[in-house]
Structure formats: C-alpha cells, structure tokens
Amino acid sequence: MTRRIVVASLEAWDGVWRRNQYLVDGLLDSDPGxxxxxxxxxxxxLHDALTGHSPRRGRGSRVGGYDGRLVLHQPTKALPRIAGPLADALLTRDVVAAVRRLGWSDGVLWINDPAAVPLVNALGWPVVYDVTDDWVQAERTGRQHSRIAAADRMLLELSSEVVVCSPALASTKGASRRVHLIPNAVDVERYRLGVPRPGDLPDGPVALYVGTLHEDRLDVDLVLRTADAAAASGGSVVLVGPDALGARNRERLAAHPGVVALGAREHDAVPGYLQHANVLLVPHVVTAFTESLDPIKLYEYLAVGRPVVSTPVAGFRETKGLTVARSDAFPGAVALDLAEWRPSVEYDDLPDWRERVAAFGDVIETASGTRTPREGAT
Structure with missing residues (x-):
C-alpha cells in the first residue's frame, strides 16, 4: 500500500539532522510504500537583500534520495508576512502545486511548522501536528506572538492527531484534547562506535556544546563566563552547530579567545566531537520555552557517556549521573571536569529512533483512517 506524506518542516533537509529527519528516514527505510x-x-x-546577502529564490522541488521516494521542496517567499493573508496564500499555492505535480490526490499532512496552517484547508487531508517546541512560550514581538498562538490553537483544534515530544508539552497541549507523547531518541550504535578525534578540535581540554546557537535556548553570558573558567584551566569552550544568533551575540562570542565556534557539522561527524570532549555542556536559559523541550542532545550526550554539566533544564534536570548547576555555579563545575580526563560511562536502556519511528508510523496510520488509536496515548 502506498502511503503519501507531506511534511511541513521548521528546518531544511540538510546535514544537521533533527527529529523530522530521523523520523522521515526511518519511515522511508521501514516501508517501501x-x-x-x-x-x-x-x-x-527580500530579507536577504535587507540584511546584505545575495537574494536567492527557493530551490523548488528535487529528488532527495530513497529511490526517488523522498522529494524535497523549498518555496520562495514572494512577500513578507507583514503583507498579511496574501503572503500565506502565495506560499500555500506553491506547496499545493508541488503536491499536484507529484500526482497526489490524498495523503497525510504532517505539520511541524505552525506557519503552515493554511495547508490544512488547502489540501483537505488528515493532519498530524508534531509539536517539538512550544513557540507560543518563546519571546516574540506582539504581532509574531499573536500569529504563532493563533496558528497553534487552530492546529490543536483541526488536526486529526497531535504528537508532542515532552511531558511539559503533553500537559499544555493535552489540556484540551488527546495527544500522543513520542519523545526524542538517539542512534545508540552509531554514537558508541569509536571514531578518531576531529582535526579541528583545539588542543587542550575541551568543553563542548552541540546544537543550534539561538537566544531562545543558549545563555550567551553564561557561555562567556564558562569560557573564562575554561581558559584558566588551559581549556576552551567549543560550539558545534548552526549559528542563528543575532549579530551582537555572535560578535561577543567571536571576540572571546576561549570560545571556538566551529559551525554546523554533518550528523555523521557529530559523535566524534562528543566522544573526544572532556565535558559536554548545556548552558541553556531556564524559561517556559526551554521547559517545553525534549533536547535530542540529552540522548546523544548519554549515548557517548562523557561528563555533562547542565543548567536545570527539562530532561537533564531529571537524569541521574549528570552535574546540574545553576548559572552562578556552572563555570566552576565545568572547570572541575576540565581538570582531568574522566572515563566515559555507559548508560543502559537509551531509546533508539527505531522505537520512535514505529510509534510515529502508528500515528500516521491512525490519522489516515487505517488504524484505530493505539493504547498509551496521553
């Protein structure tokens, strides 16, 4: 049986894998249909031009692999969102046209990006809303917040099924309807397979952070104070991941001699960075937004078993064997782990992405009407 899925993603399909890519990869691998x-x-x-970059159009549709069963599509935003409904209408029409070119008349719409809510009526397909971050809780301007909150309310009301990745999201999004709790996971075998030390890691002890650099999560002031403490121990703070920071914070990190920002790395290369770090960092702000998260880095950090120092954020706060420190004690805790190389620890019973793929596949089938709701939904 052929199963057609349109995924409206918050991220591009690139070398930095997030939840969407692990799940889509698993679904395609496990079912040739x-x-x-x-x-x-x-x-x-327009944004490119206003920020001094070369304007570029979206890449449109192209084959993404899996024997042609994955098609990637990047639209072009012809108008800014301030233009109102017309901007959304043009984007929606572009995506619907891509669906029609594939000859698809039915399927399931999987929405991760709340801004894609106009596709619900445009396609008229059953909808699975996969909530991975509670953007309603993020700090945004009044207009942005109102738009995000309205889209979230509509999706909670109109979606056939709602999936959340954390207990906090299960509580908030599940207050008005049934939701499925499907947390994140890790490819355990790949992260435990020993690999050589990456050549671009600096000499000396390394305190490593892996993840997107973004003010919604990263406490930049804490990173800088931790870099001061690391430098006093002869070490450095290394940041691996896409940079979504504002210009001011990017400049502050670049100006500190104890901070090394390596940028994004392919997902296959990430285990090597984690395995060869003296200590792994989670210098996150503690907010209602970060409380909603189920960080993939938690599972990746545990899979390699290196020492971890985290602020008291969800996931890390509840995990035994990790150092959880408030921001004032955080740099000192990191300095202690940099003082000497500590042996790795092997954590048992880590969840594998194959388990999450199976659970998500069940939700897709439930939404499409081919399966009754499975037990265990929240």
Whole structure:
C-alpha cells in the first residue's frame, strides 16, 4: 500500500539532522510504500537583500534520495508576512502545486511548522501536528506572538492527531484534547562506535556544546563566563552547530579567545566531537520555552557517556549521573571536569529512533483512517 506524506518542516533537509529527519528516514527505510514530500522553510529574497546577502529564490522541488521516494521542496517567499493573508496564500499555492505535480490526490499532512496552517484547508487531508517546541512560550514581538498562538490553537483544534515530544508539552497541549507523547531518541550504535578525534578540535581540554546557537535556548553570558573558567584551566569552550544568533551575540562570542565556534557539522561527524570532549555542556536559559523541550542532545550526550554539566533544564534536570548547576555555579563545575580526563560511562536502556519511528508510523496510520488509536496515548 502506498502511503503519501507531506511534511511541513521548521528546518531544511540538510546535514544537521533533527527529529523530522530521523523520523522521515526511518519511515522511508521501514516501508517501501512510503512517499514523502518534505517542505522546507521558504527562501526570503527580500530579507536577504535587507540584511546584505545575495537574494536567492527557493530551490523548488528535487529528488532527495530513497529511490526517488523522498522529494524535497523549498518555496520562495514572494512577500513578507507583514503583507498579511496574501503572503500565506502565495506560499500555500506553491506547496499545493508541488503536491499536484507529484500526482497526489490524498495523503497525510504532517505539520511541524505552525506557519503552515493554511495547508490544512488547502489540501483537505488528515493532519498530524508534531509539536517539538512550544513557540507560543518563546519571546516574540506582539504581532509574531499573536500569529504563532493563533496558528497553534487552530492546529490543536483541526488536526486529526497531535504528537508532542515532552511531558511539559503533553500537559499544555493535552489540556484540551488527546495527544500522543513520542519523545526524542538517539542512534545508540552509531554514537558508541569509536571514531578518531576531529582535526579541528583545539588542543587542550575541551568543553563542548552541540546544537543550534539561538537566544531562545543558549545563555550567551553564561557561555562567556564558562569560557573564562575554561581558559584558566588551559581549556576552551567549543560550539558545534548552526549559528542563528543575532549579530551582537555572535560578535561577543567571536571576540572571546576561549570560545571556538566551529559551525554546523554533518550528523555523521557529530559523535566524534562528543566522544573526544572532556565535558559536554548545556548552558541553556531556564524559561517556559526551554521547559517545553525534549533536547535530542540529552540522548546523544548519554549515548557517548562523557561528563555533562547542565543548567536545570527539562530532561537533564531529571537524569541521574549528570552535574546540574545553576548559572552562578556552572563555570566552576565545568572547570572541575576540565581538570582531568574522566572515563566515559555507559548508560543502559537509551531509546533508539527505531522505537520512535514505529510509534510515529502508528500515528500516521491512525490519522489516515487505517488504524484505530493505539493504547498509551496521553
């Protein structure tokens, strides 16, 4: 049986794998009848021009692999969102046209990006809303917050099934309807397979952070104070991941001699960085937004078993064997772990992505009407 899925994603399909890619990869690998149109965030030529970058159009549709069963599609944002409904209408029409070119008349719409809510009526398909971050809780301007909150309310009301990744999201999004709790996971075998030390890691002890650099999560002031403490121990703070920081914070990190920002790395290369760090960092702000998260880095950090120092954020706060420190004690705790190389620890019973793929596949089938709701939904 052919299963067609349109995924409206918050992230592009690239070398930095997030939840969407692990789940889509697993669904395609486990079922040769699955077909996926993965809709990436649109390009924004006007924003490019206003920020001094070369304007570029979206890449449109192209084959993403899996014997042609994965098609990637990046629209072009012709108008800024301030233009109102017309901007959304043009983006929606672009995606619907891509679906029609594939010859698809039915399927399931999987929404991760709340901004894609107009696709619900445009396609008229059953909807699975996968909530991975509670953007309603993030600090945004009044207009942005109102738009995000309205889209979230609509999706909670109109979706056939709602999936959440954390207990906090199960509580908030499940207050008005049934939701499925499907947390994140890790490819345990790949992260435990020993690999050589990456050549771009600096000499000396390394305190490593892996993840997108973003003010919604990263406490930049704490990173800088931790770099001061690391430098006093002869070490450095290394940041691996895409940079979504504002210009001011990016400049502050670049100006500190004890901070090394390596940028994004392919997902296959990430285990090597984690395995060869003296200590792994989670210098996150503690907010209602970060409380909603189920960080993939928690499972990746545990899979390699290196020492971890985290602020008291969800997931890390509840995990035994990790150092959880408030921001004032955080740099000192990191310095202690940099003082000497400590042996890795092997944690048992870590969840594998294959388990999550199976659970998510059940939700897709429930939404499409081919399966009754499974037991265990929240």
């Amino acid at each position: 699955t077909r996926v149109l993965f809709v990436e965030p649109p390009s924004d030529p």
